[in-house]
Amino acid sequence: MSYYNSSERTRQKKDAKRTSMMTAAVRVFAEKGYHAATVRDIVRDANVAIGTFYFYFPDKETLFVHLYEETADFLLQAIDQAVNSRVDLPHQLLKGIQAYVNIALYEPAVIQLLLVGGVGAVPSLTVRRAEFRERLITIWQRPLNTAISQGKIPPQNTRRVAEAYAGAFDENVLNLLSHPEPDIEAETAVQEMALFALRAAAYSGPSSVYPAKTS
Amino acid sequence: MSYYNSSERTRQKKDAKRTSMMTAAVRVFAEKGYHAATVRDIVRDANVAIGTFYFYFPDKETLFVHLYEETADFLLQAIDQAVNSRVDLPHQLLKGIQAYVNIALYEPAVIQLLLVGGVGAVPSLTVRRAEFRERLITIWQRPLNTAISQGKIPPQNTRRVAEAYAGAFDENVLNLLSHPEPDIEAETAVQEMALFALRAAAYSGPSSVYPAKTS
Amino acid sequence: MSYYNSSERTRQKKDAKRTSMMTAAVRVFAEKGYHAATVRDIVRDANVAIGTFYFYFPDKETLFVHLYEETADFLLQAIDQAVNSRVDLPHQLLKGIQAYVNIALYEPAVIQLLLVGGVGAVPSLTVRRAEFRERLITIWQRPLNTAISQGKIPPQNTRRVAEAYAGAFDENVLNLLSHPEPDIEAETAVQEMALFALRAAAYSGPSSVYPAKTS
Amino acid sequence: MSYYNSSERTRQKKDAKRTSMMTAAVRVFAEKGYHAATVRDIVRDANVAIGTFYFYFPDKETLFVHLYEETADFLLQAIDQAVNSRVDLPHQLLKGIQAYVNIALYEPAVIQLLLVGGVGAVPSLTVRRAEFRERLITIWQRPLNTAISQGKIPPQNTRRVAEAYAGAFDENVLNLLSHPEPDIEAETAVQEMALFALRAAAYSGPSSVYPAKTS
DNA sequence: TATGAATGAGAATTCATTCAT
DNA sequence: TATGAATGAATTCTCATTCAT
Numbered sequence: 042m043s044y045y046n047s048s049e050r051t052r053q054k055k056d057a058k059r060t061s062m063m064t065a066a067v068r069v070f071a072e073k074g075y076h077a078a079t080v081r082d083i084v085r086d087a088n089v090a091i092g093t094f095y096f097y098f099p100d101k102e103t104l105f106v107h108l109y110e111e112t113a114d115f116l117l118q119a120i121d122q123a124v125n126s127r128v129d130l131p132h133q134l135l136k137g138i139q140a141y142v143n144i145a146l147y148e149p150a151v152i153q154l155l156l157v158g159g160v161g162a163v164p165s166l167t168v169r170r171a172e173f174r175e176r177l178i179t180i181w182q183r184p185l186n187t188a189i190s191q192g193k194i195p196p197q198n199t200r201r202v203a204e205a206y207a208g209a210f211d212e213n214v215l216n217l218l219s220h221p222e223p224d225i226e227a228e229t230a231v232q233e234m235a236l237f238a239l240r241a242a243a244y245s246g247p248s249s250v251y252p253a254k255t256s
Numbered sequence: 257m258s259y260y261n262s263s264e265r266t267r268q269k270k271d272a273k274r275t276s277m278m279t280a281a282v283r284v285f286a287e288k289g290y291h292a293a294t295v296r297d298i299v300r301d302a303n304v305a306i307g308t309f310y311f312y313f314p315d316k317e318t319l320f321v322h323l324y325e326e327t328a329d330f331l332l333q334a335i336d337q338a339v340n341s342r343v344d345l346p347h348q349l350l351k352g353i354q355a356y357v358n359i360a361l362y363e364p365a366v367i368q369l370l371l372v373g374g375v376g377a378v379p380s381l382t383v384r385r386a387e388f389r390e391r392l393i394t395i396w397q398r399p400l401n402t403a404i405s406q407g408k409i410p411p412q413n414t415r416r417v418a419e420a421y422a423g424a425f426d427e428n429v430l431n432l433l434s435h436p437e438p439d440i441e442a443e444t445a446v447q448e449m450a451l452f453a454l455r456a457a458a459y460s461g462p463s464s465v466y467p468a469k470t471s
Numbered sequence: 472m473s474y475y476n477s478s479e480r481t482r483q484k485k486d487a488k489r490t491s492m493m494t495a496a497v498r499v500f501a502e503k504g505y506h507a508a509t510v511r512d513i514v515r516d517a518n519v520a521i522g523t524f525y526f527y528f529p530d531k532e533t534l535f536v537h538l539y540e541e542t543a544d545f546l547l548q549a550i551d552q553a554v555n556s557r558v559d560l561p562h563q564l565l566k567g568i569q570a571y572v573n574i575a576l577y578e579p580a581v582i583q584l585l586l587v588g589g590v591g592a593v594p595s596l597t598v599r600r601a602e603f604r605e606r607l608i609t610i611w612q613r614p615l616n617t618a619i620s621q622g623k624i625p626p627q628n629t630r631r632v633a634e635a636y637a638g639a640f641d642e643n644v645l646n647l648l649s650h651p652e653p654d655i656e657a658e659t660a661v662q663e664m665a666l667f668a669l670r671a672a673a674y675s676g677p678s679s680v681y682p683a684k685t686s
Numbered sequence: 687m688s689y690y691n692s693s694e695r696t697r698q699k700k701d702a703k704r705t706s707m708m709t710a711a712v713r714v715f716a717e718k719g720y721h722a723a724t725v726r727d728i729v730r731d732a733n734v735a736i737g738t739f740y741f742y743f744p745d746k747e748t749l750f751v752h753l754y755e756e757t758a759d760f761l762l763q764a765i766d767q768a769v770n771s772r773v774d775l776p777h778q779l780l781k782g783i784q785a786y787v788n789i790a791l792y793e794p795a796v797i798q799l800l801l802v803g804g805v806g807a808v809p810s811l812t813v814r815r816a817e818f819r820e821r822l823i824t825i826w827q828r829p830l831n832t833a834i835s836q837g838k839i840p841p842q843n844t845r846r847v848a849e850a851y852a853g854a855f856d857e858n859v860l861n862l863l864s865h866p867e868p869d870i871e872a873e874t875a876v877q878e879m880a881l882f883a884l885r886a887a888a889y890s891g892p893s894s895v896y897p898a899k900t901s
Numbered sequence: 902t903a904t905g906a907a908t909g910a911g912a913a914t915t916c917a918t919t920c921a922t
Numbered sequence: 923t924a925t926g927a928a929t930g931a932a933t934t935c936t937c938a939t940t941c942a943t
Contacts (some may be wrong), residue, residue, distance in 0.1 A: 051922080055927070076291040077379070079912065090929045095914065097927095157375055164292075171434070174427075201448045204431050205424035212389075212423025213416060219386070233416045241456035273903095294937060305904045307941085316938065481943080485906070506721040507809070509933065520908045525935065527906095590805040594722075601864070604857075631878045634861050635854035642819075642853025643846060649816070663846045671886035703924095725917060735925040737920085746917065 059097050062087045067108055071153035075105055075163055102163055109166060112154050113173040119144055121180050130193055130244055133184040135235040138210060142231050145214045146224055156211055174207065181206040185242060194242045206238055274312045277302040282323055286368035290320055290378055317378055324381060327369050328388040334359055336395050345408055345459055348399040350450040353425060357446050360429045361439055371426055389422065396421040400457060409457045421453055489527050492517045497538055501583035505535055505593055532593055539596060542584050543603040549574055551610050560623055560674055563614040565665040568640060572661050575644045576654055586641055604637065611636040615672060624672045636668055704742045707732040712753055716798035720750055720808055751810060757799050758818040764789055766825050775838055775889055778829040780880040783855060787876050790859045791869055801856055819852065826851040830887060839887045851883055 065087035069078045080101050084091050098104040123140035127133045145152050155173065182203035188194045217223045217230050280301035284293045295316050299306050313319040338355035342348045360367050370388065375381075397418035403409045432438050432445050495517035499508045510531050514524050528534040553570035557563045575582050585603065612633035618624045647653045647660050710731035714723040725746050729736050743749040768785035772778045790797045800818065805811075827848035833839045862868045862875050 051925090051927080058927085073379075074375075080914085081912080091914090092916085092929050092931095093927080095916095096929095101913070198448050201428060201445065202452060204427045205449070205452050208423035208425070208427025208430075209420035210423070212419045212426070215423075216389075216393075216419050230416065233413050234420070237417060237420050237456050240458050241452050243455050295939085296937075306939090307904050307906095308902080310939065311902065311904095481904090481906080488906085503809075504805075510935085511933080521935085522908050522910095522937085523906080525937095526908095531934070587805055590802055628878050631858060631875065632882060634857045635879070635882050638853035638855070638857025638860075639850035640853070642849045642856070645853075646819075646823075646849050660846065663843050664850070667847060667850050667886050670888050671882050673885050724915085736918090737925050737927095738923080740918065741923065741925095 058089070058093075062089065062094065062097055063104075063108065066104055067112070067150050067154065070105060070108065070158050071150035074158050075166075102165065105163060106165060106169060109154060109169055109173075112151050113169070113176075116141070116144055116151055116155065117173070117176050117180065120177070124180060124184060129246075130184050130188040130242070131235065131239055131247070134238045135231065137180070138234045138238070139231050141210055142214060142217065142227055142234075145218055146227055149218055152214060152218065156215065177207045178203045188242070188244070193246055194244050197243065202242060205241065209237065210234060271312070273302075273304060273308065277304060277309060277312060278319075278323065281319055282327070282365050282369065285320060285323065285373050286365035289373050317380060320378060321380060321384060324369060324384055324388075327366050328384070328391075331356070331359060331366055331370065332388070332391050332395065335392070339395060339399060344461075345399055345403040345457070346450065346454055346461070349453045350446065352395070352399075353449045353453070354446050356425055357429060357432065357442055357449075360433055361442060364433060367429060367433065371430065392422045393418045403457070403459070408461055409459050412458065417457060420456065424452065425449060488519070488523075492519065492524065492527055493534075493538065496534055497542070497580050497584065500535060500538065500588050501580035504588050505596075532595065535593060536595060536599060539584060539599055539603075542581050543599070543606075546571070546574055546581055546585065547603070547606050547610065550607070554610060554614060559676075560614055560618040560672070561665065561669055561677070564668045565661065567610070567614075568664045568668070569661050571640055572644060572647065572657055572664075575648055576657055579648055582644060582648065586645065607637045608633045618672070618674070623676055624674050627673065632672060635671065639667065640664060701742070703732075703734060703738065707734060707739060707742060708749075708753065711749055712757070712795050712799065715750060715753065715803050716795035719803050747808060747810060750808060751814060754799060754811060754814055754818075757796050758814070758821075761786070761789055761796055761800065762818070762821050762825065765822070769825060769829060774891075775829055775833040775887070776880065776884055776892065779883045780876065782825070783879045783883070784876050786855055787859060787862065787872055787879075790863055791872060794863060797859060797863065801860065822852045823848045833887070833889070838891055839889050842888065847887060850886065854882065855879060 062083070066078075066083045069082045069086055072078070073082065080091060080094055084094050087093075098107075119140045120137050123136040124133045127136050178200070180203075182199045185194065185197075185199040185202060189196055189199065213230060213234050217226060220226060277298065281293075281298045284297045284301055287293070288297070295306060295309055299309050313322075334355045335352050338351040339348045342351050375385070393415070395418075397414045400409065400412075400414040400417055404411055404414065428445060428449050432441060435441060492513070496508075496513045499512045499516055502508070503512065510521060510524055514521050517523075528537075549570045550567050553566040554563045557566055590600070608630070610633075612629045615624065615627075615629040615632055619626055619629065643660060643664050647656060650656060707728065711723075711728045714727045714731055717723070718727070725736060725739055729739050743752075764785045765782050768781040769778045772781050805815070823845070825848075827844045830839070830842075830844040830847055834841055834844065858875060858879050862871060865871060
């Protein structure tokens with residue numbers, strides 16, 4: 042075991058390769074979807090032999106599910122942090138949406154994986170997808186509940202509204218991405234989405250989230 | 257699938273076999289998704305031999321795409337008709353949503369096929385999916401534009417709002433279906449969805465779509 | 472179903488192919504043993520495509536186990552019938568051994584399959600092998616028990632003796648088959664084996680099983 | 687595997703690693719059979735890296751064959767010594783059988799390896815197996831020949847009888863081992879096997895090998 | 902028209918073996 | 923000597939598709 046203490050560099054190399062393979066896997070899965078993506082596609086993209094794949098991962102499905110969960114965690118955490126960084130509903134929505142759109146712009150594979158890639162593909166994914174949606178909905182629901190208890194918005198079925206938010210934002214983001222130059226339109230989109238959400242919650246406080254627009 | 261009876265393509269009675277295979281295909285595709293559904297599954301369900309499948313359809317993918325389009329047409333037409341049956345925004349939204357929810361309740365396969373089944377599965381579907389979303393968005397956009405020109409709602413980016421509607425309704429419907437007894441909750445859901453949409457469009461007319469609820 | 476009543480010829484053809492594939496499988500399994508025999512070997516031998524194999528059989532292991540059981544049944548039945556065709560121990564042994572040796576000579580694959588081919592190979596075979604040995608031992612044990620009750624041989628542990636018979640005959644047969652011209656030596660071998668078995672059971676009746684040897 | 691300590695090959699203490707791998711290999715091969723046993727299984731069991739395996743052994747098959755031969759040598763030598771330690775047929779058989787049964791009881795892996803493990807599995811083993819059986823048969827044949835020349839048993843085909851002995855003892859031992867508590871029954875089994883063998887050789891001298899049993 | 906036996910490309914996975922460190 | 927990451931040939935099995943009847 043301790044014959045050569047090269048274990049440090051080896052470890053790092055191994056981790057690097059592992060990471061590079063996962064990156065390749067995300068690329069391929071995002072591009073082709075779970076079924077159409079073959080293990081051969083992945084290893085070709087990662088420039089390793091097929092056996093190497095199975096040295097690092099037990100099988101294709103496990104890797105996919107793992108990637109899905111990791112990606113979901115990443116997205117949810119980002120949105121959640123953004124939302125929690127503010128205390129008033131307008132800014133909570135704005136920041137949350139901003140976080141979502143940013144990820145969509147700079148890591149489009151995240152959206153591909155979570156919203157498109159493996160939707161009806163892997164049986165064992167159905168559960169994870171449900172969990173992902175549930176957590177996403179919860180993230181949007183919390184600020185709504187708070188706003189109600191603070192009297193900022195009237196009582197309403199926040200669960201349903203949060204669901205609607207989640208679906209609405211997905212569709213807006215997907216459409217944004219399908220544009221030729223998404224980043225240019227992004228800021229406008231974020232504001233419109235936030236205003237949409239605010240109105241939908243019957244928010245009647247300070248109407249704009251941008252102080253400049255004082256009208 | 258009762259909704260196929262309304263299709264022009266199936267008026268020829270002689271190919272009841274073709275119809276039965278398409279019905280079976282919808283069932284199987286909806287249940288298992290595109291990839292997991294095998295041609296054998298379909299013909300077994302339709303009680304015909306596998307050769308018969310290839311007499312009527314060129315291949316699995318073509319059939320799926322065809323089914324997807326037909327299903328999309330069916331759904332879009334139903335929503336469109338419902339929307340167009342009214343002239344005021346509140347009722348347009350209400351009716352449209354109602355139509356959507358009804359179809360989801362009584363032909364859940366439609367939702368499976370369009371929203372879940374083959375999303376990231378079939379390459380040649382990407383285009384059709386885009387078209388489907390586009391048309392769906394257009395359906396929701398039109399009444400918004402009308403309402404603006406009538407001064408019922410303030411000017412706004414109706415395209416973005418319509419996208420949000422489409423996504424929001426999908427998510428609400430999907431969540432509704434995942435409940436144990438969707439039909440019981442359906443009416444409430446429809447109203448909440450309509451109110452959500454109305455508020456989101458900054459509608460400020462008669463606040464309720466149901467006269468009884470005068471509060 | 473009844474469109475073409477060619478079902479008769481088709482059925483027969485199918486059965487014929489099925490049989491020919493099983494024959495090929497026996498050949499290959501007997502020659503190479505379970506693991507070394509690949510499905511490709513079998514279909515090559517049977518002159519069909521690899522898919523055809525899986526059209527007829529669920530998988531390699533199931534086929535092998537089935538073949539093993541069928542072969543075991545065949546051998547056991549043959550020996551059992553031969554033994555039961557006589558009533559005195561000498562002839563029972565003689566006939567039983569004769570049957571065994573005959574099968575070994577004319578269907579050597581039977582011996583390969585049962586004694587060599589898949590001994591330590593397939594987990595699910597362990598049970599079948601144990602059953603096969605058990606039944607074989609029982610076949611040899613019965614005439615011994617009868618002989619004891621008739622006073623033809625002294626009381627003894629017939630179970631152990633029957634085990635010894637089974638093992639002894641196997642080894643004799645295996646050695647016979649490894650000779651250049653087994654059939655020439657076969658008759659002598661059978662007699663020697665029978666005499667061996669008779670002596671081993673302490674049989675003291677008419678010493679020869681062949682009436683001609685009256686001395 | 688204690689019996690390898692007696693091997694000349696392992697006298698060099700420096701390669702305890704080699705020995706530990708061989709021991710592990712015997713364990714694993716005996717437990718799973720040649721094909722199911724992977725090199726990884728072996729090195730895991732021996733607590734070394736997989737590369738180490740290939741430093742000591744050219745490949746899996748060579749090791750197996752080597753192990754088989756060594757194990758065969760060990761068993762044959764033990765039986766041979768036991769047989770040669772006596773001069774009269776009854777005790778020669780008794781001692782030989784005793785030696786065999788003892789090894790089976792205390793080193794069951796020996797029996798697994800030689801009789802079960804890789805019988806039809808390794809092509810290059812066929813020859814070694816034949817040699818092993820040949821030597822085993824010879825061991826049993828020699829005392830028979832001696833007994834004939836001493837007039838203790840009538841002339842007979844000692845080759846065939848020796849084959850039968852070998853097969854019979856194998857089967858008896860295998861059955862003994864498959865019992866829940868083999869060691870309890872072992873002594874009885876040995877005596878019955880010896881008497882079986884004596885009778886089968888038409889031995890008519892002092893009937894019991896145990897003077898006490900004077901009946 | 903209808904059948905279903907037959908095909909074979911292609912997918913996932915295993916595992917003996919090599920080799921840079 | 924020892925390690926274990928990396929390799930890729932080989933295997934089993936699936937399934938869309940074809941075609942003789």
